[in-house]
Amino acid sequence: ILDRVRNKELRSKIVSAEEAAAYIKPGMNVATSGFTPSGYVKAVPTALAKRMEKEPFKINLWTGASTGAEEDGALAKVNGIAKRMPYQTNKELRNRVNSGDVDYIDMHLSESAQFARYGYMGGSVDVAIVEACAITEEGNIIPTTSMGNTASFVQQADVVIVEVNVTQPLELEGMHDVYVPLDPPHRLPIPIVKPNDRIGTPYIPCNPEKIKFIVPCDIKDHTRPLGEIDDNSKHMSHFITDLLNNEIKEGRMPANLLPLQSGVGNVANAVIHGFVESDLKDLSVYTEVIQDGMLDLIDAGKLSFASGTALSPSPEGLDRFYRNIKEYRKHLVLRPEEISNSPEVARRIGVIAMNTAIECDIYGNVNSTHIMGTKMMNGIGGSGDFARNAYLTIFCTGSTAKDGKISSIVPFCSHIDHTEHDVDVIVTEQGLADLRGLSPRKRAKQIIEHCAHPDFKPMLLDYFERADSATKHAQTPHLLNEALSWHQKFVETGSMK
Amino acid sequence: ILDRVRNKELRSKIVSAEEAAAYIKPGMNVATSGFTPSGYVKAVPTALAKRMEKEPFKINLWTGASTGAEEDGALAKVNGIAKRMPYQTNKELRNRVNSGDVDYIDMHLSESAQFARYGYMGGSVDVAIVEACAITEEGNIIPTTSMGNTASFVQQADVVIVEVNVTQPLELEGMHDVYVPLDPPHRLPIPIVKPNDRIGTPYIPCNPEKIKFIVPCDIKDHTRPLGEIDDNSKHMSHFITDLLNNEIKEGRMPANLLPLQSGVGNVANAVIHGFVESDLKDLSVYTEVIQDGMLDLIDAGKLSFASGTALSPSPEGLDRFYRNIKEYRKHLVLRPEEISNSPEVARRIGVIAMNTAIECDIYGNVNSTHIMGTKMMNGIGGSGDFARNAYLTIFCTGSTAKDGKISSIVPFCSHIDHTEHDVDVIVTEQGLADLRGLSPRKRAKQIIEHCAHPDFKPMLLDYFERADSATKHAQTPHLLNEALSWHQKFVETGSMK
Numbered sequence: 001i002l003d004r005v006r007n008k009e010l011r012s013k014i015v016s017a018e019e020a021a022a023y024i025k026p027g028m029n030v031a032t033s034g035f036t037p038s039g040y041v042k043a044v045p046t047a048l049a050k051r052m053e054k055e056p057f058k059i060n061l062w063t064g065a066s067t068g069a070e071e072d073g074a075l076a077k078v079n080g081i082a083k084r085m086p087y088q089t090n091k092e093l094r095n096r097v098n099s100g101d102v103d104y105i106d107m108h109l110s111e112s113a114q115f116a117r118y119g120y121m122g123g124s125v126d127v128a129i130v131e132a133c134a135i136t137e138e139g140n141i142i143p144t145t146s147m148g149n150t151a152s153f154v155q156q157a158d159v160v161i162v163e164v165n166v167t168q169p170l171e172l173e174g175m176h177d178v179y180v181p182l183d184p185p186h187r188l189p190i191p192i193v194k195p196n197d198r199i200g201t202p203y204i205p206c207n208p209e210k211i212k213f214i215v216p217c218d219i220k221d222h223t224r225p226l227g228e229i230d231d232n233s234k235h236m237s238h239f240i241t242d243l244l245n246n247e248i249k250e251g252r253m254p255a256n257l258l259p260l261q262s263g264v265g266n267v268a269n270a271v272i273h274g275f276v277e278s279d280l281k282d283l284s285v286y287t288e289v290i291q292d293g294m295l296d297l298i299d300a301g302k303l304s305f306a307s308g309t310a311l312s313p314s315p316e317g318l319d320r321f322y323r324n325i326k327e328y329r330k331h332l333v334l335r336p337e338e339i340s341n342s343p344e345v346a347r348r349i350g351v352i353a354m355n356t357a358i359e360c361d362i363y364g365n366v367n368s369t370h371i372m373g374t375k376m377m378n379g380i381g382g383s384g385d386f387a388r389n390a391y392l393t394i395f396c397t398g399s400t401a402k403d404g405k406i407s408s409i410v411p412f413c414s415h416i417d418h419t420e421h422d423v424d425v426i427v428t429e430q431g432l433a434d435l436r437g438l439s440p441r442k443r444a445k446q447i448i449e450h451c452a453h454p455d456f457k458p459m460l461l462d463y464f465e466r467a468d469s470a471t472k473h474a475q476t477p478h479l480l481n482e483a484l485s486w487h488q489k490f491v492e493t494g495s496m497k
Numbered sequence: 498i499l500d501r502v503r504n505k506e507l508r509s510k511i512v513s514a515e516e517a518a519a520y521i522k523p524g525m526n527v528a529t530s531g532f533t534p535s536g537y538v539k540a541v542p543t544a545l546a547k548r549m550e551k552e553p554f555k556i557n558l559w560t561g562a563s564t565g566a567e568e569d570g571a572l573a574k575v576n577g578i579a580k581r582m583p584y585q586t587n588k589e590l591r592n593r594v595n596s597g598d599v600d601y602i603d604m605h606l607s608e609s610a611q612f613a614r615y616g617y618m619g620g621s622v623d624v625a626i627v628e629a630c631a632i633t634e635e636g637n638i639i640p641t642t643s644m645g646n647t648a649s650f651v652q653q654a655d656v657v658i659v660e661v662n663v664t665q666p667l668e669l670e671g672m673h674d675v676y677v678p679l680d681p682p683h684r685l686p687i688p689i690v691k692p693n694d695r696i697g698t699p700y701i702p703c704n705p706e707k708i709k710f711i712v713p714c715d716i717k718d719h720t721r722p723l724g725e726i727d728d729n730s731k732h733m734s735h736f737i738t739d740l741l742n743n744e745i746k747e748g749r750m751p752a753n754l755l756p757l758q759s760g761v762g763n764v765a766n767a768v769i770h771g772f773v774e775s776d777l778k779d780l781s782v783y784t785e786v787i788q789d790g791m792l793d794l795i796d797a798g799k800l801s802f803a804s805g806t807a808l809s810p811s812p813e814g815l816d817r818f819y820r821n822i823k824e825y826r827k828h829l830v831l832r833p834e835e836i837s838n839s840p841e842v843a844r845r846i847g848v849i850a851m852n853t854a855i856e857c858d859i860y861g862n863v864n865s866t867h868i869m870g871t872k873m874m875n876g877i878g879g880s881g882d883f884a885r886n887a888y889l890t891i892f893c894t895g896s897t898a899k900d901g902k903i904s905s906i907v908p909f910c911s912h913i914d915h916t917e918h919d920v921d922v923i924v925t926e927q928g929l930a931d932l933r934g935l936s937p938r939k940r941a942k943q944i945i946e947h948c949a950h951p952d953f954k955p956m957l958l959d960y961f962e963r964a965d966s967a968t969k970h971a972q973t974p975h976l977l978n979e980a981l982s983w984h985q986k987f988v989e990t991g992s993m994k
């Protein structure tokens with residue numbers, strides 16, 4: 001790795017992962033790179049987990065978002081995490097979160113770096129561990145496949161451990177745009193007015209004296225495979241494309257739309273992929289995560305520019321990206337998540353926000369995080385940053401879950417992450433409900449009619465009508481003793497039917 | 498009023514309120530000035546309501562926020578409103594909203610003007626009716642005691658009716674800073690970095706040809722009286738002052754704090770007034786509504802500058818303001834609500850957001866709008882704009898309501914306007930719960946211990962403990978068949994006990 005540590009003096013700090021992991025003390029706030037299973041640290045947490053196996057203790061783990069198995073998975077397996085923020089998707093960690101072993105703070109991603117800086121998370125960063133392509137002569141750090149909160153963590157940390165990952169191509173250099181805002185009362189406008197504006201440096205500024213250890217790593221990003229694009233996703237994708245085409249026709253959007261934001265997962269990917277076959281062109285993206293669909297759009301010549309904080313394609317997508325990196329680079333930039341998810345920028349440029357819900361209620365509230373109101377699935381991630389500030393806010397969900405036993409359209413969400421005030425459009429494979437400018441009672445009719453599954457539609461309509469008459473047509477009719485009974489029934493019987 | 502209509506040609510358009518009101522057709526989108534009972538229109542809606550009494554029909558009414566009795570009250574009384582956005586506080590209108598007579602669209606105030614411009618509210622502005630101090634030579638409009646959405650409505654309207662209110666002092670001229678952002682993809686950064694930055698014009702630009710009628714008006718703003726500052730409010734005010742002093746001590750805030758935002762009502766006013774007796778100085782305010790407490794702070798030499806969208810003091814406060822307007826003016830500016838409530842600006846300058854809740858649940862979700870989950874009280878107003886983007890987000894509520902029969906701390910909010918992701922601190926007269934950096938289960942302990950009323954504390958603790966054990970310590974423990982049972986009990990028996 002010597003050629004990647006361009007500052008010669010720093011080469012003396014190259015140590016094994018075990019040696020670096022030995023530095024970490026119980027109770028430390030350990031802040032790492034990583035956003036989705038991209039650009040996360042691999043060697044040091046693997047060594048740390050091994051150490052914890054013999055000598056049990058816990059740390060607080062702060063990251064950009066979710067990470068890979070070598071980080072969240074390994075540390076959760078040995079019960080080595082006390083507090084975790086701001087997002088996770090790992091099965092082992094999820095189990096720890098839902099059994100009281102881990103205190104999980106589920107946050108808007110745009111706020112995670114600043115809340116750490118403000119001192120709200122309990123102390124400062126004791127050690128930052130970050131994956132790098134290379135370290136420059138000046139000691140600055142070239143990130144890899146994600147930006148996340150890395151720059152802010154490095155800035156805040158007294159001690160930095162760098163994992164230089166030799167599997168990450170050096171061509172990533174120049175793809176990042178690093179900008180950490182000042183904190184109030186000194187903060188200035190973020191000067192982005194279009195997705196391809198560059199406002200920072202291509203590296204993470206770092207005083208080389210802060211770098212305590214450099215650890216070589218040759219483990220690849222273990223990104224998540226994408227499923228086949230199924231019929232349900234195709235239906236949702238069509239409903240959304242039709243809606244956007246109509247917005248253009250009605251003069252409510254320009255012919256090349258506005259910058260697209262799309263959540264993670266199969267539906268989001270299907271929607272983006274769906275544009276490949278559309279007549280749209282000169283599209284742009286301002287989002288968190290760059291997935292395969294966006295590479296498809298670049299290949300099809302339809303996407304002029306995509307701004308994100310992480311490259312999170314499938315394993316095949318990542319290979320494709322690496323093979324043609326020089327071409328893709330021209331169309332991509334990776335920014336810190338406080339910029340990729342900035343409410344200021346999202347509202348200014350007017351993103352079209354498309355995210356996935358676990359469930360929606362008949363009045364347009366959305367649950368993104370909790371199964372049956374109690375168990376954490378993943379977290380809110382950036383969905384709130386975008387949903388609140390978008391030009392148009394769309395949530396997708398299958399109309400049912402668990403083989404049709406659960407209706408994803410319910411009388412009352414068992415947890416609410418996005419309120420009725422933040423949701424413009426709901427889409428299921430059944431259809432699309434356009435809620436703009438409607439009062440709750442009018443929204444209920446749209447959602448039940450267009451989005452509910454036929455198996456549940458009569459039950460929902462019956463609930464709404466009885467609630468409407470019992471409350472004498474109040475603003476938001478509910479029968480409080482029935483509102484959560486569908487969930488209760490599922491918990492007791494395994495079905496909402 | 499001739500001297501107030503400085504453009505001589507426009508003087509020919511002076512007509513009676515009845516004549517102007519006759520222009521309005523059934524189903525029109527009528528957009529007016531007004532934010533709280535300040536700067537709303539009075540003569541034309543009064544005449545319109547009289548006309549509707551004889552000849553029943555409905556209009557859609559868009560405003561800045563709530564208005565006075567001559568507007569919302571009069572039109573609601575004759576059932577003359579079909580759709581209403583974005584906020585209301587009038588009793589007659591509230592009854593119409595909760596009986597299905599009015600479709601009420603309860604929105605984040607920062608979004609109300611742009612959603613109208615985007616075409617999301619159903620058509621454009623058919624006629625704008627706005628209260629003015631004066632009309633300039635160029636035909637531009639000098640607003641009165643509120644800015645609200647007036648500038649954007651005038652820009653969007655084909656036809657403008659101006660009510661020149663001779664009770665509004667001409668010294669108001671120069672107190673406004675009018676800036677209407679461009680819409681995406683053309684929007685630029687809002688260049689405010691501190692509360693006293695001026696970025697626009699002191700008048701509402703208006704092509705004189707758009708002005709169809711000018712109506713003289715001599716009815717004063719009927720602002721709302723403030724109650725005595727009661728003991729509960731004093732307790733909450735002390736808890737908040739202590740918290741903020743501690744933030745300064747811990748180095749998390751500068752010695753003069755950060756710009757204060759405070760909601761409407763007695764508690765909010767008490768908190769602001771509470772600073773008069775503190776050691777704090779050189780304070781600033783970036784808020785919606787300027788209330789008596791802020792005049793007190795100016796008098797005490799402690800408030801250097803306050804930015805808002807409406808002057809909404811009590812009747813005595815308004816008199817006080819008018820009497821000393823030349824002095825107060827130096828410390829005040831009124832901006833359009835898309836600027837006063839801008840998420841971009843609120844996050845950049847880092848406001849301290851203090852708003853009032855109807856109820857909070859044990860995990861930190863907040864209900865600002867619905868009584869027993871069904872009946873609309875007022876609306877979310879700007880609370881979401883600030884709560885989401887503040888440096889520190891505080892919600893206050895009395896621990897009980899209705900003579901102690903209702904606990905305002907509940908297992909599960911009957912409606913959610915601000916999610917667990919948006920709430921840092923909850924304050925009741927019992928104490929303060931600091932939720933920063935805590936997982937939901939830890940938050941529950943803080944909220945129950947510090948905020949609940951002793952009458953309900955054991956019941957809340959019992960709920961939490963049974964839910965925690967039933968869900969095996971899941972992220973957010975709930976017993977779904979009990980979660981809303983407190984509200985149901987109140988509906989059935991008149992008490993939660």
Ligand SMILES: CC(C)(COP(=O)(O)OP(=O)(O)OC[C@H]1O[C@@H](n2cnc3c(N)ncnc32)[C@H](O)[C@@H]1OP(=O)(O)O)[C@@H](O)C(=O)NCCC(=O)NCCS
Pocket residue numbers: 262263264265266267288355356357358359368369371372377378379380381382383398400401402406407408
């Ligand atoms: C909501 C979210 C979980 C959906 O994920 P997905 O992979 O697209 O959807 P799936 O249909 O595979 O559902 C995931 C799981 O939730 C379950 N589920 C879905 N809807 C459900 C419902 N209404 N009730 C109960 N469980 C449900 C599925 O059965 C599946 O469970 P399994 O893993 O045990 O099979 C995911 O998008 C998410 O975490 N979103 C929040 C964060 C976010 O929006 N990030 C993007 C911001 S930029």
Ligand SMILES: CC(C)(COP(=O)(O)OP(=O)(O)OC[C@H]1O[C@@H](n2cnc3c(N)ncnc32)[C@H](O)[C@@H]1OP(=O)(O)O)[C@@H](O)C(=O)NCCC(=O)NCCS
Pocket residue numbers: 759760761762763764785852853854855856865866868869874875876877878879880895897898899903904905
């Ligand atoms: C929440 C809000 C209604 C509180 O208003 P307030 O005047 O400070 O509080 P009050 O204690 O007088 O309560 C108002 C009413 O709600 C009732 N109430 C309060 N808490 C209640 C509860 N938990 N359950 C049922 N009713 C409750 C009160 O009894 C009172 O009813 P009444 O008018 O029939 O007497 C008000 O602040 C509001 O509308 N907020 C939302 C908008 C906002 O935050 N704007 C500022 C943004 S900048």
